[in-house]
Amino acid sequence: MNRVITGLACAGAFFLLVCAAALLLVASAPPAIEAPRNVFDFTTLRRDPTDIDLPTLRRYPARDGEQLAYRYYDSIANRILIFVHGSTYHSAGYHALASFLSLNGAAKVVLPNLRGHFQSGRRRGDIDYIGQLEDDLVDLIQFIRDEHLEGPITLGGHSSGGGLAIRFAGGPRPDLVSNYLLLSPIIPGSPSVKEGTAGGWASLHRRRLYGLLFLDALGIHGFDGLPIITFNKPVKYWDGTETLSYSYRLNVSYHPRYGYADDIEALGDKALVLVGVDDEAVDADALRALFASRAPHSQVVSLAHINHFGIFTDRGVLQRIAEWLRGVPSDEGTKHPS
Structure with missing residues (x-):
């Protein structure tokens, strides 16, 4: 008995240490x-986020009662593209993409402002729990269906937004979308992220990250709201609407789960992945190799002379996306959340 007590005491002391x-x-x-x-x-992106040609921000209700922001671009197309913005900014940065695709009959486009970003949520740079961004996307789809938009849904995203789309594919409700459009997706921990920092774009508090990962494994989440990452956007390009740091729980929720392989494999043959050869944050060759090993039936295309922003602004790239959206099957992704 004494040995048992001693063993338990030692184990407890080690755990506390x-x-x-x-x-x-x-x-x-x-x-x-x-x-x-x-x-x-x-x-190449400088614009006033209040430009008059931008659709007005609308609101949809999340399950916690929060009214989250989005922009809507109507189209003659039946297909619906929900496209998620990259880190720090919001829907206004993707106006050119949404306008082109909607006006050219490729898709109705919905651009959400993710919770924790401009005009969405109560705290800039933070959410309430890990996985809330996925729940918000499910709630957005529910709202779209309640608005009687019944076409198949493509979930897309750029940079970190592409990472969130991959996470959604590996989550509980991939049945709600028909396919995925990933533009230069960021997959933390993978060889495809240049320098591990997206080419110097992100500054990660690694020691805090390791500590929080351990505490989370024990079910301790009281520190998840602490900031974990900041972004290197020069001051002269600020307009007051950007979000320049994220909490641990927002940052984790914005990307594939750590280990990332299962989330990528969940894409199956349903993804179009576009990346520029000149991308400053994503290594195009490494991304192609990653998908070749984990989602070999998805279509991955490297585009010459295209960088991280050109992937969603270059007219030739937009035309390629429009053609793909018009040609993909429309027999899935019409379910309603339940």
Whole structure:
């Protein structure tokens, strides 16, 4: 009996020691701030987010009662494209893509402002729990169906938005969409992310991340709202609507699950993946190799002379996307959430 008690005491002491170490990592100072770098060519995207040609922000109800923002682009097409923005910005940055696809009869386009971003949610850069962004997308689909839009749904996204679309494919409700459009998707931890920081775009508090991952494995979530990542957007390109840091729970929810393989495999043959050879954040060759091993039946295309922003602004790329949307089967992705 004494040996049992001693063993339990030692195990308990070891557990407390490991938890204390994790808490020290969580409380550690963030990495030094690097000198600002214009990683991407923001001059190609500068626009006033209140431009009069932008559709007015609308609202849809999430399951917690929060009214989240989105923009809607009507079209003669039956298909519906829900397209998720990349990190820091919001729907206004994808106006050119949505306008082109809707006006050219490829899809009705819905551009959500994710919770934790401009005009969506109560706290900029944070959400309530890991997985809430997926729940918000399910609620958006429910709202779309309640508005009597019955066409098949394509879920798409750029950069981190593409990562969220991959996460959705590996989640509980992939039956709600017919296929996926991934533009330069960010998959943290994979060889496809240049330098591990998207080419210097992101600064990750790695010690805090490791501590929070351990605590989460134990079911301890009280520290998930702490900031974990900041973004290197030069001040001269700020317009006041960007979100320049994310909490742990928002950042984790925005990408495929750690390990990422299962989420990618869940795409099957339902994804079109486009990436520019000149992408500053994503290694095109590494991304192709990753999909070849995990989702070999998805279509992955590397585009010459295209960078991270050109993948959703270049007219030739937009034409390719429109042709794909018009040609994909329409017999799935018409379910209603239940």
